[in-house]
Amino acid sequence: MSTSRMPLALRALRTLLWILAVFGAVGLALGLVGLAVMTEEEVVRETGVGRSASMAALLPGFALVLVEAYLAATLIRGGRARRWCVRVLAVLTLLSGLLGLLFLDVAGLFEVAVAVLLLALHESRSAREWYRSGTETGKPDGAVPAPTG
Structure with a gap:
């Protein structure tokens, strides 16, 4: 297990993923609020489909936000x-x-x-080398490893 520090490119990637997840969550929340306050006729006029179909159309975005947040939170562990x-x-x-x-x-x-x-960012040379080094510490930079024994 390598103790090398996550390269800057991957730290920037993690930050970008967090930003995308937060803005995506805010956008989805605003979309749900908008659908909740509109009448069924207004929803059909604006979207061309009913409220239920419009809410169902938000599900892929919700899944994407969850994946972005998961990757941002666990990228430090590395792995294939x-x-x-x-x-x-x-x-x-x-x-x-x-x-x-x-x-x-x-x-x-x-x-x-x-x-x-x-x-x-993900395919940069430093990121590839970090992945190849087998870094899977799961600890923040500078954390002291626990004693074994």
């Missing part, structure tokens, strides 16, 4: 599973952004940029 989860998350974010661009949504540009940034 987290490494692949970050890659899958970045690809899903990229596909979502490209789909948004297909429908002429300017927010798709932001998602594409975030996905590229996630991949760039």
